[in-house]
Amino acid sequence: MTFWTYRRRDNLVGYLFVAPALLGSLVFVLVPLAMVGWYSLNEWNVLGGTFEFIGAENYRRLLEDEKLRESLVATAWFAAGLVVLNLSLALLLAVLLNQKLRGTTLFRTLFFSPVLVSLVAWTLVWQLMLQPEGSVNGLLGFFGVDGPNWLRGDTTAMVSVVVVQVVKNVGLNMVLFLAALQGVPAPLYEAAKIDGAGAWTLFTRITIPLISPTILLTSIITIVGSLQVFAQIAVLTQGGPGTSTTVLIYYLYQQAFQFHHFGYGATISVLLFVIVAALTLLQWRMRRKWVLHES
Amino acid sequence: MSRLTALIVAALLALTACGGSSSSDGPKSLRMTVWTANEAHLKLLGEIASEYKASHPDVTEIKFDSIPADGYTTTLTTQIAGGNAPDLAWILEESAPDFVSSGALLPVKDKVEKADELVPSATKLWEKDGELYAYPFSTSPFGLFVNTDLVEDLPTTWEQAVAASAGKNLVLPDFKYQNWAVLSAIWRGWGANAWSENGEECGFADREMKDAMAFIHKAIFTDKAIPGPGTTVDFFAGNAAMAVSQISRAGALKDAKFGWTLLPLPKGPKGDYAVIGQAGVGVLKRSKNAEAAADFLGFLTNTANSAKLAQFFPPARQSLLNADTLAKSNPLIKPEQLQSVVVDGIGKGVVKPSHQGQEELNQTIRAALDPLWKPDANVAQVLDGVCAKIKPLLERR
Numbered sequence: 001m002t003f004w005t006y007r008r009r010d011n012l013v014g015y016l017f018v019a020p021a022l023l024g025s026l027v028f029v030l031v032p033l034a035m036v037g038w039y040s041l042n043e044w045n046v047l048g049g050t051f052e053f054i055g056a057e058n059y060r061r062l063l064e065d066e067k068l069r070e071s072l073v074a075t076a077w078f079a080a081g082l083v084v085l086n087l088s089l090a091l092l093l094a095v096l097l098n099q100k101l102r103g104t105t106l107f108r109t110l111f112f113s114p115v116l117v118s119l120v121a122w123t124l125v126w127q128l129m130l131q132p133e134g135s136v137n138g139l140l141g142f143f144g145v146d147g148p149n150w151l152r153g154d155t156t157a158m159v160s161v162v163v164v165q166v167v168k169n170v171g172l173n174m175v176l177f178l179a180a181l182q183g184v185p186a187p188l189y190e191a192a193k194i195d196g197a198g199a200w201t202l203f204t205r206i207t208i209p210l211i212s213p214t215i216l217l218t219s220i221i222t223i224v225g226s227l228q229v230f231a232q233i234a235v236l237t238q239g240g241p242g243t244s245t246t247v248l249i250y251y252l253y254q255q256a257f258q259f260h261h262f263g264y265g266a267t268i269s270v271l272l273f274v275i276v277a278a279l280t281l282l283q284w285r286m287r288r289k290w291v292l293h294e295s
Numbered sequence: 296m297s298r299l300t301a302l303i304v305a306a307l308l309a310l311t312a313c314g315g316s317s318s319s320d321g322p323k324s325l326r327m328t329v330w331t332a333n334e335a336h337l338k339l340l341g342e343i344a345s346e347y348k349a350s351h352p353d354v355t356e357i358k359f360d361s362i363p364a365d366g367y368t369t370t371l372t373t374q375i376a377g378g379n380a381p382d383l384a385w386i387l388e389e390s391a392p393d394f395v396s397s398g399a400l401l402p403v404k405d406k407v408e409k410a411d412e413l414v415p416s417a418t419k420l421w422e423k424d425g426e427l428y429a430y431p432f433s434t435s436p437f438g439l440f441v442n443t444d445l446v447e448d449l450p451t452t453w454e455q456a457v458a459a460s461a462g463k464n465l466v467l468p469d470f471k472y473q474n475w476a477v478l479s480a481i482w483r484g485w486g487a488n489a490w491s492e493n494g495e496e497c498g499f500a501d502r503e504m505k506d507a508m509a510f511i512h513k514a515i516f517t518d519k520a521i522p523g524p525g526t527t528v529d530f531f532a533g534n535a536a537m538a539v540s541q542i543s544r545a546g547a548l549k550d551a552k553f554g555w556t557l558l559p560l561p562k563g564p565k566g567d568y569a570v571i572g573q574a575g576v577g578v579l580k581r582s583k584n585a586e587a588a589a590d591f592l593g594f595l596t597n598t599a600n601s602a603k604l605a606q607f608f609p610p611a612r613q614s615l616l617n618a619d620t621l622a623k624s625n626p627l628i629k630p631e632q633l634q635s636v637v638v639d640g641i642g643k644g645v646v647k648p649s650h651q652g653q654e655e656l657n658q659t660i661r662a663a664l665d666p667l668w669k670p671d672a673n674v675a676q677v678l679d680g681v682c683a684k685i686k687p688l689l690e691r692r
Contacts, residue, residue, distance in 0.1 A: 045397065132523070
């Protein structure tokens, strides 16, 4: 019996093949993740250069932090608004562009192009457009509507941030939906039509169930993405007016990088990690209920 | 196996040697973070640095690292947190209390040439227990720039200033309905303060502040003198009657196509006053070349170099603070204006509000003041709300 059996040799080769990728994720993902966990147990004064272990103190603070609560509410509004608006608009566009009509390619390109634009440039342009004397209000004025000061009103600021984000990214979900729609077998529609199904029934009974895996995918991507929105907030509202658009990740940035509470910032990012993981897990579980191929 | 162990030990040794390499003797390279990216500023700084290197062969490089003013302190602290602290850093007044109290800076009093001639109103912010932790590098008073093509009678009071610029724009270029501390240039005329001298009592709910803010609110929404939220008007392009700004901005008027003049801040109900903005330069204690950096700071700020830098950064040295010296390097501004705005301003000026934990206060106050910037705001109620929000922050020291 030699030590290097065929099986062991095969395993070794396998491990060697995955080693670079494993090492990469260890160094750039797992170690930083563990470090954030460790930082969250410490009070880290960057300027003074002190690093002091305080145990669960930061987590206790998390529970008592009123601003954190406000920020969670803002995050929920943002995520809800974004997911509903983005998915419904993306699906609507995909259905419209799935028709065999002239010019659909042009519109597909048009709706997808914002995805390719640099995020900050995109946001800066919108910032100009949303000023009181900007082009959005100019357009509204053309129809006799006196537009609000979008980025300074409590509700309009949140609406603006959501819309800017939706228009930026709706193209991506649209393309995913388009691909899914084109994968729905045509005979199913024909059979249903023969059975007397109308357009709405076709859509709800055949299209939706058959593209449900894509709906799951896009909703996970969109929700996780909505929790990571930063540049738009930083450019458009800086979390204001008041704290109405201070979403969790912007609050994290403020605590860590502006207020110099790095330990507490790390604690908030642990919370963010838990939220993202929980939401993803929840959706993954729920797929059995509403994704067609999973039951 | 023993060979492998030796290899690991050698590698570890090499690593620790790299990490702990002390460069107290070898050639030194210094890095200073600055907020300016202005070519003329960097050129002058570079010339002073070259002169220093010529007489200090051990210093091989002095690099000025421009970081945009927007987010300057955040970038600087991130560099420090990442173990990549600069040797010297320009520090904005609002973060002065944090830097000075944190112990991040090296005491520099004995490195500064003739430290006793520095104007007390300029050094106050950078001192702790009688020691100086940064050199007050730029001490720039706020003044009132007036576009004389649009305004005929020069105002001496805030009432007059607002009346004269109604519909013609009185701008506060750096305010943007975010940087509320700029408003201190107005509310000091009412005797208002953001917080008490010891930093413990909130001043926003005081009578003086409420009167001053009511005046500002009226100037925005009723008199239409100060442009409303979200509206940008550029004084330096000739689109506004007046601007409240620091005199270091005068350079932007070099090619102005309109007539302009510079006045001291108008009087408020409490009479004459001045407000200054500041920046200091400090040496990071954690720098490997802290001693060399402090030595260079001494050179950069000596009397001769301060006189050169005075054309951009108003000096805090008594011997340079006279209209004649300043006039040599400020051709755009008349000597009597320099006297009334700069010399008198620095002498009696109060620095913009700053406090330990300034950035958190900044954001909290900014958020609490947001409801004020609406036509139908209840000024007194909003200001009481500001105090309610910042009380715990002022008490946390």
